Amino acid sequence: MTQKEKTICINQAVDSYFKRNHNESIVSAITLWESELTNHFSSAKTLRGFLRTLRDNNKLKEAIPSIDPCIKEKNTSWFFLKSPFIGNCFPPNGYTKMKQVNLSKNIKAKCKDEKYVLDLCDEILDAISSRQHRFDFLRGDAGTMLPVDGFYEKYNLVVEYFERQHSESVPFFDKRETVSGVSRGEQRKSYDDRRKTVLKAHNIELVIISFSDFYFDSQRRIIPNINNDKMIVKKHLQKHIP
Structure with a gap:
């Protein structure tokens, strides 16, 4: 086929x-x-x-x-x-x-928060982001293209949502070893830095929105407050708002 x-x-x-x-x-x-x-x-x-x-x-x-x-x-x-x-x-x-869905609470919440933030970005920018977008020039240690959370081609803009693992030590995620021989925590920091450097080299603006910008619970998950959250996101995207 x-x-x-x-x-x-x-x-x-x-x-x-x-x-x-x-x-x-x-x-x-x-x-x-x-x-x-x-x-x-x-x-x-x-x-x-x-x-x-x-x-x-x-x-x-x-x-x-x-x-x-x-x-x-x-x-x-x-x-x-x-x-x-x-x-x-x-x-x-x-x-x-649904019984067939068997994801950990961490993964489900991460996806929910990330999409919540990107949906707000879409609404504010009046554009649909390409979710988990991959650039051929942005690759990991094994040669695989690294995803970015959302890419707005219209604005040449990438938006990344940072959950707690990007700013705090989370042993469950951080201790596991990667194919590169470093821990997940070390690899994540390396890839975060790589995204910043490589995107800038290709004249693509990077905006990082963190869970800590919002009201959040004890698990560092966003507690939605639409009006307040829109104001927060607007501050990050101010120069691009049509």
Whole structure:
């Protein structure tokens, strides 16, 4: 199958799945494959590989609007949302009840906060960011393209949301060793610095918005206050507001 044909199959599979499962609002890639796509992709791994190809070519969201990737420290978990929830991180009444979703609380909260902030940026800038965008010139130690949280081509602007791991020591994340032989904490700092240096060298502005800019709870998760949060984000994006 061609890339276009594969994309059509996935979009049709998502529609078919939710028509048959009325009470669900989110489905994992492996569940979608098992339910709808075994005749089109040889395995769930093949499906995920195709999604990564679209992502690396910055075509993912355009090709599959329902896609909702959740970026982990090392891997990406792939999910598809029922159409009314596209653009949100997790459906408010469906997500926590679904047995097939098995993410840690840290990952779920990180995705939720990051998307909350980027959604505010989209609204304020009147533009849709390319989420988890990859530049060919920005790569990690193993040669893989490093993602940025949101890229606004219109403004030549990258927005990064920094959760607590970027400013505090978090042993759960930081102690694990990477392929480079350094800890995750050391690698994260190195990659944060690399993004700043490389983006600047390519005349791309970087705006960093931290959890500490907002009201947050004991787990350093944002406590939403829309009006106040919009003011905070506007200060960061002031020069770009149309």
